[in-house]
Amino acid sequence: MAAHCAEFAKKLGIEHRTTKIRWGEDGNPQKPTQAFEQVAREARYDLLLDALRTMGSNIIAFGHHADDQVETALMRLGKGSSILGARGMRRISRWGMRSTPQPWHTVDMNLLGMNTWIIRPLLSIPKDAILATCEARGLEYVTDQTNFQPDLTIRNAIRQYVAGTLTLDDIKQPAIRQDLLDVQKVLLKTPEFGADLTSGPMALRKAVKGVGLRETRMASDVDHILSQCRLPSPVGTILLSQSDLMQYTLDPTLSMAFIRRILRYLSPEPWGSLRAELRQRSKRSKVIVRNLFTPITANSLPFVSGSRVMWTPVVVRGGKIKDVASLRVHRDSRSGQEETLAWMASRQPEARKNEGLYADEIEKRQGQEVHDILSNTLKDPSRQQDTVEVLWDYRYRIRYTLGKMPSTIASHVLSPDNKVVIQPYGKWYSPRVVLKMGKCGDEVELAKLEEGQAPSQDWIKIDFIRSLDRL
Structure with missing residues (x-):
């Protein structure tokens, strides 16, 4: 495959580089025997980002197509993602940070990742259409035979099951068979998605596209709410006016999108990781929203509900952020200044009670x-x-x-x-x-x-x- 790509690039007069993952060398992990897909993916992404750095580029194009999009969406749903996770991949996305800690020599790669972009120009095109174009234009292509091994990854199993070339009895790995059953179970419990594993490729592509359009509209709604409710606050914090926030009705899905946006911004977990966004658990976002919409009083308390972000009730008076305990003071003695009740979202301080142990x-x-x-x-x-x-x-x-x-x-x-x-x-x-x-x-x-x-x-x-x- 590498030789074919090199030869094809040479014919087109395009610069080509081939790099290999050196398992167990240069800070790379040993070649995995379990969870191969995830470990290999992270190692591959590290290699690509380093190649971008050496080339002085901050944009990379991936060849994901519409059927890859369906597989990604179904895998996310099967892992417990909300309906928003079924939007799949974005056409344009930030590279972001590595989801697992790495040694010092890779720290700068996380900084680089925040200013590196991924584009996916083929994301709306089905694989069959791409192959038909190659055939019509006489373009040679290589087929990765590992993609046809359903017992290797859940992605492979989903791909063949959706195409109708695989039954549950064909899957020998119990874990992958169970994963496939879990995906179907989630789809049957999520009628708003509009399709399941038996619906066929076209229906699934349409369903994923619909979720993507819904997510785009929701992202615009979140932008608007933040622009109307956010107050000036210290760097690394978000201050939300409660009275302005209460002007909006947030359904569960919009609530999740709104809270996840704030947490991703503030959390000390790697940007873009599931840990920075409540692991997409809707129950925790509901707790946060319920507290944010509960009228603030002098007795309101700070709380934490995931992603290591603290929510603190405050009162803004004279441009200064005060503790809500000051509300106990009689209004006449508070200089008649205008008061705004608000929630301050900030990074949760580290716990000190276990300092001796940790x-x-x-x-x-x-x-x-x-x-x-x-x-x-x-x-x-x-x-x-x-x-x-x-x-x-x-x-x-x-x-x-x-x-x-x-x-x-x-x-x-x-x-x-x-x-x-x-x-x-x-x-x-x-x-x-x-x-x-x-x-x-x-x-x-x-x-x-x-x-x-x-x-x-x-x-x-x-x-x-x-x-x-x-x-």
């Missing part, structure tokens, strides 16, 4: 050490003018311009007794960069987030990198 994990999350990365770069004469970027809390980019670093700070960074760490500070879990002096135990604050910038040090810049857009 001290290492808490230190890893709260004080991400960057000393090695900075000192190793400074030690290399060819890189002393470099800009080093670090991702913190999966939400902030901290950029160090080494050429502007004061010489006194550089000497401290190069000392093995000292270290530079990034720590959270303040109520909203904002980052600050600290130099810890090993021998004396002193700490020097180098920079901290102030309205998205770190003006006190021109060699350090802090940016919130999450996007609230639909993509």
Whole structure:
């Protein structure tokens, strides 16, 4: 297959690169014996993103077609996704972040992923139409024979079952047979989808397209609600006016889309991962919406209902955000200022009660050490003018311009007794960069987030990198 692609690209005069996953090398995992499809997919995506980086590109086109779209939608439903998950893949999507933690050398790839885009120009075209075009134009193509092994992946089983070339009795793997039964069970319980595994390819493509159109309209509704209800708030937070929010009626599906958009923006889980979006569990979104629409009083309490995002009832008075406990004070004594009751959504602080048991994990999350990365770069004469970027809390980019670093700070960074760490500070879990002096135990604050910038040090810049857009 690789040789065919290389030869075809050569005929067209197009640059072609072939790269291989080096299992067990260069930070790659060992070749998996279980969950092969997921592990191989992540390794393949890592390889593609690195290739884009070396080529200086931030856009890649994938060849997914309409039948791939159906398979993806059905797999998502089978795994418990809401009806919105049945929209399948987007024509244009952000690459996003890796869903599983990786060593330091891949951290910058998550930053790169937030500015890399995937386009799928063939997504509305059925596979049969693509093959017919190839036949009509005399274009050679290669068929991956592993796609016809239903016992290999659930995707293969769905593909052949929908095409009518497979029965349940043909599937030898019990787990895959059960997965297929689960997909059909979900479809039969979801009449709004409009099709099931026995409906045939055309009906399933139509059903998935319908969900996609519905999701697009819903995304526009979420954009509108946010534009009308959001109030100014600190970086890395969202403040929603309760009175404005109560002007809208949110059905369960719209509620889910609205809450997931906010959580994806604020959660310290990797952007775009299921963990950052309640794992698409509608029960948790219902809890959040119910609380948001319950009138705020002086006795209202903060709560957390997934994705490590905290919802805090507040009162906005005189442009300042106050605790709702201040509502207990008689209105006459509150200067007659206009008050707005609101919900502040922010990153949930780390729990401290188990610090003794999980001290290492808490230190890893709260004080991400960057000393090695900075000192190793400074030690290399060819890189002393470099800009080093670090991702913190999966939400902030901290950029160090080494050429502007004061010489006194550089000497401290190069000392093995000292270290530079990034720590959270303040109520909203904002980052600050600290130099810890090993021998004396002193700490020097180098920079901290102030309205998205770190003006006190021109060699350090802090940016919130999450996007609230639909993509």
